[in-house]
Amino acid sequence: MERIRFFLEHVNHVRFVRYLLFLFLGLFLFAVLYDQAKPHQYELRLFDIATETIRSPITIEDKETTERLKKEAADKVTDIYTLKKEYAENRVDLISSLFTTIVEIQNEIKEEKKEPTKMMDALKERLPQEWFSYLSADEWEKLLHAAPEDIETAKEAAVTAVHSIMAERITQSELEKARAKVQDELKYVMLSPSLKEIVVKLTKQAIIPNVIYDRTATEEKRRQAMDEVKPVKILQGQVIVEEGQFITNEIYHQLQLVGLLQNDRSFQPLIGLFLFVLLLLSPVVYYFGREQANKNLFVYTAIFTIMLLVMKLVRLIPESDVFSTGYLVPVAFGTMLVRIFIGERIAIMTSILYAICGSLMFNEGMGVNGTIQVSLAIYLVTSGLAGSFFLHKQLRRAKIWQAGVFVAFINMVVMLALTLLKNGHYSLTEIGMFLLMAFASGIFSAILTIGLLPVFEACFGILSSMKLIELSNPNHPLLRKILTEAPGTYHHSIMVANLAEAACEAIGANGLLARVACYYHDIGKTKRPQYFIENQIGGNPHDHLSPQLSKNIILAHVSDGVAILKKHRMPKEIVDIAEQHHGTTLLKYFYHKALEQTGYVLEEEFRYPGPKPQTKEAAIISIADSVEAAVRSLSNPSQEEIGKIVRSIIAERLQDNQLNECDITLKELEMVARSLCETLNGVFHSRIEYPEIRKEKVKHA
Template structure:
């Protein structure tokens, strides 16, 4: 797995230098955030936000009040001096000087320093009526101008505007000049910089900037393009220039491989029987399928579009399902789909080809599920056709999900691939199956079905030479199959093993009661030791016959082990009655070995149970259950199950299953009215 996928994830080594010309088009192997570009965009967004200025509406009234207060101070000074008796003897200069002195004492320093003495002199020299007119005009003009937005840049123009509004005031020119100065002094910016609002707007602008990301598969530099500083930085960012990061994908692939192999190993640890041979078989099947995928992936490099749709991955599911187990086949389908998604990636835009991975998974699962109830070898080709149909549906679904234009040529191309994949999977399975079965001695489901065919030479031999044994074997097969299914064992193996378990009786058919058909029993004239040897021989001779005809080892083992080392009680007690000499019990026991598998143990129980129940004169459910439990109890006490992994709970389930099957066979039959009338007539006639 690792070797096959290594080249598909190995980072491409590029010799790219700053300010050199790129020899090829380079794509981003991964998706990554370009933090430097992100910060640059955020700075640009922040700088693009203008400063926020807030209009202070209260400034207009404050400046109006300020301008009015200046005139009020002038009027107040004039009134104070008018009330003084000394002023009548003063000259005009002395009066002006006194007014200036009083005004400076009243005026705040900021106003005093902002306006010139000449302005104050002009105001002080104006009469009361002119000052009232001037005050009203200045206050009105300042209010009109200050109610609008005034920035720092607008101050000079606004001062000119307020002056223009005062030109036509009906006062002396000297007073007008003073009015201009007072009004212009009152005009200030009323729009103030708001640092909190400005910072909030800048923060929001920065948050609206999406991170700059280099997308996987994005073209970083085209063939023949100059590698600029920015391009070089992006190449370094995605790791194409940093050799230290080239080992990361390899470590990731190793981790993924270990995880997938762990699933398989966990399965084989649970099934310890023949695990080494089965594991070797699994490895070979898996290697064949993944090698086929790798070979097909080479065509992808010569621009064959979506060659992964042609991969016969379903053959892996079919082979593993037939040769090993359905559960393992499902696990393998998932693993092969993951491997296929890596093997058939384009090496540019993505590491995993999700579409091909889904296609391979559904195709392989379809194969496994189709064979879940279909065991005949002839069904493999039908499975291939079913896989082809599923493949076409999956391909169509993928194309619709992509929401692209459905071209008839493209649909035909992909459809042919899907059909070919299913057919190839079936052909590959049919071609490889005999080699695996022969090379590993695999007793597959298909092989068991073939062995259960009544036309098999050995089954025909049993039927023609020992018809009673054949009927007995069929009954044992039915009992064993249902009992093994109840405990999770291989019911089909038990059924087929039961068909052949008494093949040894074909050597001397007349010496077994089911084949005597009411005739004399030859054992009546034989000494018990001879009868014992004939009966015991049917197990060992049957195993020899099966080996000579090259039947699978599992079938041979059932024939050899179904009696274990049980005692031939009838002939043992007969021997004890006929002689006073000491007779060893082991001489009248089967040679064994004891059952090694659950299937062999169940067939042995069913064999004894069927023969015992058949001897009952009036079998009832209670008698049947009592007999079955007695037989199993005897075998337990005789330690016949010590060498197989069957549990007491499973033996209880076997008891229940055998009783149910036997009750169905020996149930009471309803006598129909017509039959009763005929019997009455017969009795009347007699």
């Protein structure tokens, strides 16, 4: 224990050690959570037989399968053709104009009295060249020489047939079938067989496909079909392969996709864990990075490490399908220790960190890596906060058991609430098991806190608030020793404690430490109590001693007190304050007395050996000690006299360089002066003088 404390004292202010502690916390947290973040992988090959049922640890989209299904849906969409009604009108106009042209040519020949042989030449000039491939030259001649009434009949029949046939959808593949209908349409036309055959041929050529491929509509239809395909997802907890099932290509692809094959090394979870650890430790680094000493960080690192190790041990307990062993974790003991040794703010923050870590470590055996149990996180953070809050104003060792019971009660309430919120059909036995686990967590927290409290105090030399409160008990052997052997010193110590505590709290120093240290700072006077004025009744023994001998007796009470405190293994902070509360101040009364008797003495011989105050608490106690003695020597001091004495003593300490080795500022000294004046004015306030009762009235009464 002594070696540990010796080591801590030497590295307490080494900044590099602080970085090493932060690094250790990060690496340790990473190692603890590594099993949860590392994907559980299997050594499987195609067409192997699965030796166990494998579930997906994550929810992920199978993009390859999704794209394949989309392509299949798009391929199933048939091409879209659009009906062009204007095609029928165009072809009707075309066939009508053909016969109209023939009639016009016949009329021109008659009017101009040209040779009938010129009719063919005129027709070639007016009709597209492709039409002449539909009929032979004789057939064209026969059509040109047909009677006008036959031409008109042929025209009407052809127009009717084209209009009727092209009113329906005609694709390229259906063209011949549509043209075959012309024969039926013209079957009853009153024309000669030869002329009817010519009209049939021309009408067939007038029939063309009236639907065309609509590229835009087709692509839109395919896009809609692809959009209707839902993404193929492998859900978290979904069974990928059953025990004894063959590993098909599809199953192998799914195992590879979720990262469960050993040949698929993914570092993404580890990178995520690294970033997560940085995020978790950032408030810890911020909190302790502002402190000058490393002692609290050492303590916090030890508590945090033990808490995570306890979680790991509890994790080894087999889980059931109904409950998680995470509810057994005594998380409150970690926050209670942090609350006792460091402070409330960091305890609240730590309870949140414990809850996050615990919810990651315990995941109900679902095999889901890296997930957080919300219900367990709520349970753990509530349990941790309950332990911290209950100790807020009850920092006594005897109260830890009560804190454990309180935490157990809160755990049971939270557990019951979470169980009912899940709307699960749990039996009374299962609910009773849940409540028993919650109760055990609180009791175990109290047991671990009580068990580890003295270990931390001994190893790290910690003076906790709980330890200070125990030392302030009037039944403590040393305080009873002062009370019985030096009652005046005891009263003086109580007064100085009141002054120092108020002054320390005014500047943000440790008021409780100052109060308790004041109780013991003059313990050395119990060795020769009658030589100190507050314990003298009926005479001063220094009147019969030389100044040098009196000086030695007075100065010795510091070293005597340090020896007594060390003998009783008192905390180092209290021993240091007892040793420093006089600093190297001058024992003025005996110095001047010796100077009057001998004419020359060394001032250093009449100074306390020191050291000078090293902390704000020691400096304030040094000032309060002198102020209390000086004010007590006055019969009825006024507020002005008290203020003058307080500021003169502070000025004297500054001029004598007694405050050079502590970090107290002039602004803080002014606040200390005001606090001391307020406290002393409250003690020495003016009282009502009651009129003296005449003796005569007393006699008559």
